[in-house]
Amino acid sequence: MKQVTSLEGELQKYFNYPSFRRGQKEIITDIIEGHDVLGVLPTGSGKSICYQLPALLLDGITIVVSPLISLMMDQVKQLKASHFKKVVALNSFINPQERKQIYKQLHLYKLIYISPELLQQQEILNILTNMKVSLFVVDEAHCISQWGPEFRPDYLKLGAIIESLHHPRTLALSATATPEVQEDIVSALKKTSMKKHIYPMDKPNIAFCIEKVAGDDEKVDRLVNYLSDYQVPALIYFSSRSMAEKCAKILSKKLTDRRIAFYHGGMEQIDRVQIQQQFMNDQLDVICCTSAFGMGINKSNIRLVIHYHLPLQMESFIQEVGRAGRDGKASVSLLLFSQQDIQIPSNMIKNELPSETDLTIVFQYLYRLGIEKVALPDNAVETQNLLQLSETQWRFLRYQFEKHGMIRKNKVIYHQENWSVIFQSIKHVIVQRNSFKENKLTEMINWVHEKECLRKKLYKNFQSSTSGASDQCCSNCGFVWAKWTPEKIKASENLGLSWEERLQQILLVE
Amino acid sequence: MNRVLASLEGYFLKDYFVTYKEPFRKDMKRLLLERILLSCFVRINAERTPSSIYYLLKGKRSVQTLQDAHIYKLEAFYGIYKTITKQQFDNKVKELINIGMLENNLELEKGCMVSKSAKKWLHEQSQLLEYNGLKYYEKSDVFIERFLLLIQTLTNTKMINYAFIPVIDNPKVESWVRNIYMNVKGRETQVLKGIYNEIREVLQKFPELEASIFVDRLTGYKNYGLSLPQLSEKYNLNEHDIQLSIVQILHRVIWRIEQEKQKYPYLSSFINDIESEIQLTHSANETYQLIMKGFQVDAIAQMRNLKKNTIYDHIVEIALHYGDFVIDEYVTNQEQQDILYAINQTNAYKLKDIKQNVSDHISYFQIRLVLAKQNRL
Ligand SMILES: Nc1ncnc2c1ncn2[C@@H]1O[C@H](COP(=O)(O)OP(=O)(O)O)[C@@H](O)[C@H]1O
Ligand SMILES: [Zn+2]
Numbered sequence: 001m002k003q004v005t006s007l008e009g010e011l012q013k014y015f016n017y018p019s020f021r022r023g024q025k026e027i028i029t030d031i032i033e034g035h036d037v038l039g040v041l042p043t044g045s046g047k048s049i050c051y052q053l054p055a056l057l058l059d060g061i062t063i064v065v066s067p068l069i070s071l072m073m074d075q076v077k078q079l080k081a082s083h084f085k086k087v088v089a090l091n092s093f094i095n096p097q098e099r100k101q102i103y104k105q106l107h108l109y110k111l112i113y114i115s116p117e118l119l120q121q122q123e124i125l126n127i128l129t130n131m132k133v134s135l136f137v138v139d140e141a142h143c144i145s146q147w148g149p150e151f152r153p154d155y156l157k158l159g160a161i162i163e164s165l166h167h168p169r170t171l172a173l174s175a176t177a178t179p180e181v182q183e184d185i186v187s188a189l190k191k192t193s194m195k196k197h198i199y200p201m202d203k204p205n206i207a208f209c210i211e212k213v214a215g216d217d218e219k220v221d222r223l224v225n226y227l228s229d230y231q232v233p234a235l236i237y238f239s240s241r242s243m244a245e246k247c248a249k250i251l252s253k254k255l256t257d258r259r260i261a262f263y264h265g266g267m268e269q270i271d272r273v274q275i276q277q278q279f280m281n282d283q284l285d286v287i288c289c290t291s292a293f294g295m296g297i298n299k300s301n302i303r304l305v306i307h308y309h310l311p312l313q314m315e316s317f318i319q320e321v322g323r324a325g326r327d328g329k330a331s332v333s334l335l336l337f338s339q340q341d342i343q344i345p346s347n348m349i350k351n352e353l354p355s356e357t358d359l360t361i362v363f364q365y366l367y368r369l370g371i372e373k374v375a376l377p378d379n380a381v382e383t384q385n386l387l388q389l390s391e392t393q394w395r396f397l398r399y400q401f402e403k404h405g406m407i408r409k410n411k412v413i414y415h416q417e418n419w420s421v422i423f424q425s426i427k428h429v430i431v432q433r434n435s436f437k438e439n440k441l442t443e444m445i446n447w448v449h450e451k452e453c454l455r456k457k458l459y460k461n462f463q464s465s466t467s468g469a470s471d472q473c474c475s476n477c478g479f480v481w482a483k484w485t486p487e488k489i490k491a492s493e494n495l496g497l498s499w500e501e502r503l504q505q506i507l508l509v510e
Numbered sequence: 511m512n513r514v515l516a517s518l519e520g521y522f523l524k525d526y527f528v529t530y531k532e533p534f535r536k537d538m539k540r541l542l543l544e545r546i547l548l549s550c551f552v553r554i555n556a557e558r559t560p561s562s563i564y565y566l567l568k569g570k571r572s573v574q575t576l577q578d579a580h581i582y583k584l585e586a587f588y589g590i591y592k593t594i595t596k597q598q599f600d601n602k603v604k605e606l607i608n609i610g611m612l613e614n615n616l617e618l619e620k621g622c623m624v625s626k627s628a629k630k631w632l633h634e635q636s637q638l639l640e641y642n643g644l645k646y647y648e649k650s651d652v653f654i655e656r657f658l659l660l661i662q663t664l665t666n667t668k669m670i671n672y673a674f675i676p677v678i679d680n681p682k683v684e685s686w687v688r689n690i691y692m693n694v695k696g697r698e699t700q701v702l703k704g705i706y707n708e709i710r711e712v713l714q715k716f717p718e719l720e721a722s723i724f725v726d727r728l729t730g731y732k733n734y735g736l737s738l739p740q741l742s743e744k745y746n747l748n749e750h751d752i753q754l755s756i757v758q759i760l761h762r763v764i765w766r767i768e769q770e771k772q773k774y775p776y777l778s779s780f781i782n783d784i785e786s787e788i789q790l791t792h793s794a795n796e797t798y799q800l801i802m803k804g805f806q807v808d809a810i811a812q813m814r815n816l817k818k819n820t821i822y823d824h825i826v827e828i829a830l831h832y833g834d835f836v837i838d839e840y841v842t843n844q845e846q847q848d849i850l851y852a853i854n855q856t857n858a859y860k861l862k863d864i865k866q867n868v869s870d871h872i873s874y875f876q877i878r879l880v881l882a883k884q885n886r887l
Pocket of ligand 2: 453
């Protein structure tokens with residue numbers, strides 16, 4: 001380890017920040033001293049610094065496991081953009097040839113982001129085992145817990161992986177972990193002596209509004225109203241890609257002087273970057289998006305976060321709302337609720353894991369492969385298409401099959417008696433998980449119908465007390481739109497220029 | 511959920527969607543996909559299934575697709591719409607059938623004929639379809655990715671901003687741009703001016719609309735380009751039209767540059783190092799090397815642990831690729847004459863028809879090989 005004179009000095013040197021934010025220094029100090037750490041800090045508080053700085057200060061490599069491809073890419077790009085060049089992201093989107101190339105030069109990197117799926121592969125694990133891993137980071141650590149908002153089976157294997165890497169010190173980070181989930185994280189990682197750093201996640205500058213409406217027409221009307229009253233950076237969350245697209249179209253037609261676009265995970269890379277950056281750059285006022293938007297987005301002046309659809313659980317809601325008002329100025333969260341909305345999330349829950357019919361079909365398919373001694377296709381997409389399963393459904397099933405020894409590598413191992421027991425057990429897991437999520441949804445719905453202070457109720461499972469509102473509190477404590485007067489953003493100027501003039505402007509030609 | 515969405519769908523469609531009720535009114539500007547599809551269907555003349563056109567547009571690297579491109583003289587459209595999905599393609603074909611532009615008396619998976627009215631409509635279109643797919647399908651991607659990233663890089667570094675999120679995420683392009691950047695560091699103003707002069711001159715030769723779309727796609731310092739849906743909204747064109755317009759501009763731009771390299775030194779440097787020719791697939795190339803060493807098909811199949819048919823596929827691919835590849839070893843001169851005669855007789859390129867018109871001992875492989883050879887001439 002390098003001689004550390006002052007952590008502040010290092011922070012200034014590498015990241016050009018004058019001081020630490022709340023929690024960062026405490027966590028980093030513990031890491032440098034060799035402790036395992038669990039950090040729960042709200043979104044936007046600067047969790048990444050908690051491992052990026054140690055990565056630079058410690059001798060060996062730092063591995064960051066992150067479940068979100070787009071998030072990984074964003075962080076790597078941001079780091080590269082800010083001169084932290086010894087960083088690489090490994091995931092299954094990189095083609096095998098390129099990956100091989102990167103593997104050969106892995107020792108050149110200080111910070112390696114990797115997806116949990118890839119980390120299961122023996123090839124990379126062998127390479128990593130022979131390197132000096134000085135810090136192992138589990139980002140979005142709540143994914144470990146089946147009581148967390150997005151359970152990822154691959155995450156359960158991280159405990160074993162940490163073991164095979166000879167127990168490097170471990171940092172688990174999350175923005176959303178109830179005490180229940182925190183316990184799960186600690187036990188799944190088998191790190192009982194983790195030092196906990198838990199920070200409150202409530203945002204005093206955000207006012208919470210719920211408006212109950214009759215249906216979609218009225219939702220659109222409200223959107224039009226508020227967006228024409230306020231020209232501020234705004235996000236509108238939808239639960240489906242097509243609705244985000246359609247609504248963006250409607251709003252653009254109705255609000256011709258607002259710049260509105262949509263964003264979701266199904267768009268091309270270049271389009272995603274352009275939309276995201278236009279928004280960052282105040283070239284756009286409003287983005288209609290799915291939950292894919294916002295990971296790793298650091299825009300400080302988002303004033304209004306609207307939920308067009310009900311989120312599936314409080315955790316996601318808190319995360320998404322947390323993107324508003326990072327600069328501390330008064331901002332608003334608005335949830336539009338209509339009675340029919342309850343159908344959408346409960347269907348989404350049903351579709352997330354395979355149904356019993358799906359399960360039967362998959363078992364029959366595996367049975368055939370087992371009997372005929374045919375291996376599963378290497379390409380997961382092939383299997384998904386064949387069995388008409390979503391990526392999540394197949395990932396879930398595969399994990400279960402491996403766990404029960406029904407498949408090993410790509411080979412199916414048939415065993416008549418065991419299989420019927422396993423079938424029941426998987427079915428049971430699905431039922432349990434679905435009812436768990438139904439409960440989460442009920443919690444969310446109950447909150448919508450809450451009579452008392454929304455702010456207090458929203459955070460009550462996460463922290464013992466909230467610090468109260470710095471501006472207006474919530475629609476139950478009394479919220480008046482007219483009292484909210486955020487600063488207008490400036491509209492852009494280059495309207496009406498010819499393409500030659502625009503070209504000249506873009507290429508900075510005088 | 512379905513109910514809510516369905517009711518909304520109606521709402522949206524009624525009020526806001528431009529639907530093509532009268533799909534081919536004269537004043538509709540583009541409809542590039544429709545025109546391209548119909549042109550392909552005309553050429554193919556129901557001898558292939560619609561899917562073959564899908565693969566053509568996607569630029570599938572299969573011998574069959576390449577051979578089709580040559581046989582039906584559809585090289586121009588090869589690989590010009592790589593992002594189209596099978597579903598989008600099928601929907602469009604269905605739509606063309608529904609409105610009577612295409613006729614399929616058989617099932618959809620067989621061929622389709624273009625209706626008289628559609629042919630007439632095609633003829634009435636005055637704007638050119640200018641693509642050069644087989645030659646530029648790869649080059650145009652490389653060109654635009656390098657162009658976008660270099661402009662973004664130079665405008666940012668000119669403004670002393672080294673922290674920006676690149677719009678192109680492709681290590682090869684990144685390293686190309688890095689190299690250029692190292693060479694021109696400090697001279698950004700001059701280089702940007704040079705690129706500006708050249709690209710402006712080239713774009714001026716094309717329709718206003720295309721030039722404008724091209725410029726809107728560019729990203730500079732604190733000035734991000736438009737996404738495809740945004741372009742589609744701004745120009746009131748559907749997304750197919752936008753994508754195909756962009757490809758068309760790129761093919762035109764590259765063509766211009768290649769015509770007068772000396773006149774466009776900056777722009778030429780974006781593509782100087784790129785092969786235009788399609789490369790043999792790796793596997794076919796291995797087969798080729800073995801053939802050149804004098805091995806027979808059986809031996810090669812055994813050595814490479816592949817099916818004989820796969821080796822035959824390779825040989826067809828090789829014949830398509832190398833115009834001077836001698837096929838006499840696989841089809842005798844007499845057999846070649848027979849096959850050519852049958853092609854003339856049936857006046858079609860349907861393998862089955864040709865097969866029925868030659869003696870039984872002639873195989874599909876031999877027919878395909880002769881076709882491959884024929885279309886190289
Ligand atoms: N000590 C600090 N001083 C100033 N800015 C910081 C500091 N730490 C982090 N940031 C910035 O805060 C933003 C949010 O950081 P990030 O790590 O993405 O948050 P999180 O992962 O907790 O949501 C980033 O733009 C980051 O550069
Ligand atoms: Zn309140």
